[in-house]
Amino acid sequence: MKIQEIEPIVLTSKEKGGATWASTMILVKVTTSNGAVGYGEAVPTLRVISVYNAIKQVSKAFIGKEVEEVEKNYHEWYKQDFYLARSFESATAVSAIDIASWDILGKELGSPIYKFLGGKFRDKVLVYANGWYSDCVTPEDFANKAKDVVKRGYKGLKFDPFGQYYDWIDEKGLREAEERVKAVREAVGDEVYIMIEHHGRFNANSAIKIAHVLEKYNPLFMEEPVHHEDIEGYKKYRSSTKVTVALGERLISLKEAMFYIDNRLADVLQPDITNIGGVTIARKVVTLAEANDVEIAFHNAFGSIQNAVSIQLSAVIPNLLILENFYDWFPQWKRDLVYNGTPVEDGYVKVPEKPGIGVDVNEKLLEELKAEPIPLEVGEEPVWVVKNTWRGY
Numbered sequence: 001m002k003i004q005e006i007e008p009i010v011l012t013s014k015e016k017g018g019a020t021w022a023s024t025m026i027l028v029k030v031t032t033s034n035g036a037v038g039y040g041e042a043v044p045t046l047r048v049i050s051v052y053n054a055i056k057q058v059s060k061a062f063i064g065k066e067v068e069e070v071e072k073n074y075h076e077w078y079k080q081d082f083y084l085a086r087s088f089e090s091a092t093a094v095s096a097i098d099i100a101s102w103d104i105l106g107k108e109l110g111s112p113i114y115k116f117l118g119g120k121f122r123d124k125v126l127v128y129a130n131g132w133y134s135d136c137v138t139p140e141d142f143a144n145k146a147k148d149v150v151k152r153g154y155k156g157l158k159f160d161p162f163g164q165y166y167d168w169i170d171e172k173g174l175r176e177a178e179e180r181v182k183a184v185r186e187a188v189g190d191e192v193y194i195m196i197e198h199h200g201r202f203n204a205n206s207a208i209k210i211a212h213v214l215e216k217y218n219p220l221f222m223e224e225p226v227h228h229e230d231i232e233g234y235k236k237y238r239s240s241t242k243v244t245v246a247l248g249e250r251l252i253s254l255k256e257a258m259f260y261i262d263n264r265l266a267d268v269l270q271p272d273i274t275n276i277g278g279v280t281i282a283r284k285v286v287t288l289a290e291a292n293d294v295e296i297a298f299h300n301a302f303g304s305i306q307n308a309v310s311i312q313l314s315a316v317i318p319n320l321l322i323l324e325n326f327y328d329w330f331p332q333w334k335r336d337l338v339y340n341g342t343p344v345e346d347g348y349v350k351v352p353e354k355p356g357i358g359v360d361v362n363e364k365l366l367e368e369l370k371a372e373p374i375p376l377e378v379g380e381e382p383v384w385v386v387k388n389t390w391r392g393y
């Protein structure tokens with residue numbers, strides 16, 4: 001089946017997401033010569049316009065190609081692009097087209113893609129909640145919302161307790177962070193997993209101080225404690241702390257992932273299928289991680305197509321730790337877009353059996369949500385922050 005059309009589609013709605021960047025989805029609709037349709041998803045962050053345009057450019061290398069030749073098609077773009085491994089836009093564009101290609105493969109063969117990826121290692125996927133703590137500032141705010149998360153049956157939750165601190169953290173910031181984490185731990189008890197999100201924003205010295213203060217609360221992992229590019233900082237952090245480190249949402253190629261694994265910079269890798277190179281590359285990263293006793297916790301923070309494909313891959317891999325999930329904190333339109341196809345029940349998601357990535361897209365709602373690619377507003381609170389938490393008390 002030859003790829004005939006690739007269409008980037010920006011979706012948004014008046015109902016906003018838990019973070020500014022979560023209010024927009026960038027879908028990719030791939031149509032083949034015999035009318036088969038598949039959907040992928042690209043990452044918005046602050047690049048809605050440039051990602052939209054990158055998809056249009058990358059598409060030029062895919063039109064006319066056989067949709068099932070996912071390896072060959074990815075490598076053709078790698079050959080053409082010259083900067084693929086250095087360009088976020090190009091990496092997320094090719095990832096989205098790859099996901100849509102796998103969606104078509106599954107639909108054409110009448111099977112969910114987990115069946116071609118090795119079959120189910122698990123019938124349901126353990127997930128943790130993110131996005132739940134918007135408007136939380138005081139320890140009580142965090143504790144009250146954390147209780148609600150656990151009441152919904154979640155076995156784990158992630159949050160960023162650092163307010164508006166960036167690069168450096170002082171004693172006041174350390175105290176505020178500890179009071180928030182302590183309040184959440186006391187609210188949820190010892191058996192619920194808590195994960196500490198740093199958003200890759202501290203230098204090594206501050207991150208090390210944070211680890212020494214927070215490790216007593218037994219975090220499942222410390223996510224992105226140090227700036228992503230600060231390799232020496234990560235090495236210093238690893239040699240100065242005993243906490244479990246998770247990172248990976250910013251990885252945009254197989255070789256970049258290999259570098260972080262080879263240098264033992266992470267215990268848990270969090271590749272994002274919508275920017276690492278789609279299903280085709282993500283599955284290779286997972287194998288590299290498995291060979292090095294590194295566990296996987298896919299980053300999964302954007303839309304319902306990303307969520308669906310992340311569940312399919314999480315069902316298959318032996319080294320899954322836990323899957324990130326915003327499902328209950330998505331704006332309703334994101335759930336409705338795939339007919340609420342992946343609900344969280346008692347902290348798990350059942351693996352969908354529908355062909356392809358496992359969900360059907362509500363084409364009518366898709367038409368209603370279509371928007372022009374426009375720049376996201378930039379304010380004092382960065383777009384990647386869960387809303388109204390960039391504050392102290």
Ligand SMILES: O=C(O)C(=O)C[C@H](O)[C@H](O)CO
Pocket residue numbers: 018019022130131197199249299300301324383384385386
């Ligand atoms: O989901 C994660 O791990 C992220 O770092 C992304 C942000 O936390 C999430 O989109 C909320 O802003």
Ligand SMILES: [Mg+2]
Pocket residue numbers: 197199223224249
């Ligand atoms: Mg993160």
